[in-house]
Amino acid sequence: MESILQVDNLEVCFRTAHGEVPAVRGASFSVRPGEVLSIVGESGSGKSVTSLSLMGLLPESARAMGSVRFDDRDLLRLNGEEMRELRGNGISMIFQEPMTSLNPVFTVGFQLMEPLRIHRDQSKKEAYREAVRLLEQVEIPEAKKRMEQFPHELSGGMRQRVMIAIALACRPKLLIADEPTTALDVTIQAQILDLIVDLKDRTGMGVILITHDMGVVAETADRVLVMYAGRVVEAAGVETLFHEPKHPYTQGLLQSVPNVDDSLYPLNSIPGYMPKPGEIQRGCPFHPRCREAVEKCRDHHPPSFAFGTEHVASCWLGEEEGEAHGGSSAG
Amino acid sequence: MAALIVRRLFQLVPLLLGVTFVVFISLHLAPGDPASIIGGPTATAEDVESIRQKLGLDDPLFTQYFRYLGDLFQGDLGYSYQSNQSVAEAIMLRFPNTFNLSVASMIVATLIGVGAGILSAIRQNSAVDTLSTIGALAGVSIPNFWLGSMLILIFSVYWQWFPAAGFTQPPWTWAGLRELILPAITLGTGSAALIARMTRSAVLEVIRQDYIRTARAKGVKEKSVILVHCMRNAMIPVITVIGLNFGFLLGGTIITEQVFAINGVGRLMVQAIAARDYPMVQGSVLLVATLFILVNLIVDILYAWIDPRIRYE
Numbered sequence A: 001m002e003s004i005l006q007v008d009n010l011e012v013c014f015r016t017a018h019g020e021v022p023a024v025r026g027a028s029f030s031v032r033p034g035e036v037l038s039i040v041g042e043s044g045s046g047k048s049v050t051s052l053s054l055m056g057l058l059p060e061s062a063r064a065m066g067s068v069r070f071d072d073r074d075l076l077r078l079n080g081e082e083m084r085e086l087r088g089n090g091i092s093m094i095f096q097e098p099m100t101s102l103n104p105v106f107t108v109g110f111q112l113m114e115p116l117r118i119h120r121d122q123s124k125k126e127a128y129r130e131a132v133r134l135l136e137q138v139e140i141p142e143a144k145k146r147m148e149q150f151p152h153e154l155s156g157g158m159r160q161r162v163m164i165a166i167a168l169a170c171r172p173k174l175l176i177a178d179e180p181t182t183a184l185d186v187t188i189q190a191q192i193l194d195l196i197v198d199l200k201d202r203t204g205m206g207v208i209l210i211t212h213d214m215g216v217v218a219e220t221a222d223r224v225l226v227m228y229a230g231r232v233v234e235a236a237g238v239e240t241l242f243h244e245p246k247h248p249y250t251q252g253l254l255q256s257v258p259n260v261d262d263s264l265y266p267l268n269s270i271p272g273y274m275p276k277p278g279e280i281q282r283g284c285p286f287h288p289r290c291r292e293a294v295e296k297c298r299d300h301h302p303p304s305f306a307f308g309t310e311h312v313a314s315c316w317l318g319e320e321e322g323e324a325h326g327g328s329s330a331g
Numbered sequence B: 001m002a003a004l005i006v007r008r009l010f011q012l013v014p015l016l017l018g019v020t021f022v023v024f025i026s027l028h029l030a031p032g033d034p035a036s037i038i039g040g041p042t043a044t045a046e047d048v049e050s051i052r053q054k055l056g057l058d059d060p061l062f063t064q065y066f067r068y069l070g071d072l073f074q075g076d077l078g079y080s081y082q083s084n085q086s087v088a089e090a091i092m093l094r095f096p097n098t099f100n101l102s103v104a105s106m107i108v109a110t111l112i113g114v115g116a117g118i119l120s121a122i123r124q125n126s127a128v129d130t131l132s133t134i135g136a137l138a139g140v141s142i143p144n145f146w147l148g149s150m151l152i153l154i155f156s157v158y159w160q161w162f163p164a165a166g167f168t169q170p171p172w173t174w175a176g177l178r179e180l181i182l183p184a185i186t187l188g189t190g191s192a193a194l195i196a197r198m199t200r201s202a203v204l205e206v207i208r209q210d211y212i213r214t215a216r217a218k219g220v221k222e223k224s225v226i227l228v229h230c231m232r233n234a235m236i237p238v239i240t241v242i243g244l245n246f247g248f249l250l251g252g253t254i255i256t257e258q259v260f261a262i263n264g265v266g267r268l269m270v271q272a273i274a275a276r277d278y279p280m281v282q283g284s285v286l287l288v289a290t291l292f293i294l295v296n297l298i299v300d301i302l303y304a305w306i307d308p309r310i311r312y313e
């Protein structure tokens, strides 16, 4: 199927006191309608920066290069106003912290009607009716009463539902969810994920789901992107990834489930730490932590190797079995 | 909300009682004898003594204070030692001028302060920001009397754009507005500077909140992100500063009214203090204190209106 989003060779650099540091390095991937693409990786691997660059929401100190095709347009070439018209409309995003993501001084109704009034030019009355419908769609009871309430009157789970309703108000083709359940209780987590998957099935939108949690990946993702130090190191369908991971980093992640970043489950299978952006490194960025590293890994960055359709990994171990896939990165 | 207002109005009573006490004591402890001032340089010791008796100044302080309070509770502010005029009347005659001056200054201070604060926050570390920082520093450092005199020299004497002195016309007329502009700028500049600094830091604090990112992610225009989503939150600390500055401004009217020869409560107070006209001083201070407390009550109401989390507490 035709993809709705096609990212090629995305690079994001930050200007900092220590010069330019690359946070994302040559990431390529695509999202198709009706699928959940999950992005996993340790903290600092570049997941959020990648998603913010799709939204045009990077801070001013950041520079994004490469190409991000959405709806026959390259988002990285759009001006500020064109990008603004797309946000909350063609592409929407929800964030990790439902407690702080809603504006405390405006009612739920106001915040929910806002995208409808901006992008759909709806009158107050139309927007109100549509907003109530959206609240019902995200299974919030007593929708009309909620419209008048303020965020502090809602629980975390409810607020995240409101965020989802806001994100879906203009029926986007792509929803980016950056760790939407990390801050929630386990039972609420499952409900929110079910809701997202259910809404995706109904609307046919594509979803990028960023998470630390391999359990979440297993349950919701169709395809998975594994990021390490700003690079996509492996990409595969969810079944393939769990059963035949090619990259030693992915294998390590799978052994360290349930939660990559949970301090209760240290990454004992992957000792060492991920290099920070700008840290000078040669060869494969993972080789200092890799049990299977060989001489070559120290000196040469591995290109992407393809293993059948839809499965690529950037590791020298795949050189024999895989097929050179061009570039130095998977996707 | 109504409960909040009623509660605050009740708090007003002990607060004002405290004010009367402090003013009364400090006046009577300060050197200077109203009776000998009234008697004039030619008065004999007996004359002065009889004046003192007539005014009740020879009673113990304690008795005098409670007599004053008793009158006060009956709405009687007393009579001027100097002119025998009713204090309430004298004040009400001049109060509109002081009120117009302080409100106009507050408006000037808020417009300039909030505007400059927002600009320097969203253009952080730019030329605009630097300029506004320097302006703010100058604004708080320049004394009112000097700024007022300079404005008169430049805009009244040299260019003759604005009148130099007095309030003669009602402030809603063009002529009245012209009389108001220079004094309002003189008095408002210091507060504008403080408000600008507070606005800047409040905006910088709010702008990095998650909900601002959410607003942008919804496609809200940058102008509304700042003026609606950000400012509604940033106004909470800014309003506090505006309210506190009102007290500052009321104090400032004393000098500004002198410089611009405005017949207001500030000038009345200065004259009354010089003449040890106790009832007049007490009456004016009480009025100013009430005004300050009322403005801060309004600030509290505005809080509750802006921030629903307070409203529901």
Ligand SMILES: Nc1ncnc2c1ncn2[C@@H]1O[C@H](COP(=O)(O)OP(=O)(O)OP(=O)(O)O)[C@@H](O)[C@H]1O
Residues within 6 Å of the ligand: A014, A016, A023, A041, A042, A043, A044, A045, A046, A047, A048, A049, A050, A059, A061, A276, A277
């Ligand atoms: N404004 C910034 N200036 C400089 N560097 C930044 C900035 N924002 C992010 N980075 C760097 O970019 C890298 C990737 O950060 P990113 O937030 O994308 O990580 P992440 O994978 O989302 O991590 P987490 O799981 O903790 O959310 C990090 O090393 C971070 O230090």
Ligand SMILES: [Mg+2]
Residues within 6 Å of the ligand: A047, A048, A049, A178
């Ligand atoms: Mg992140």
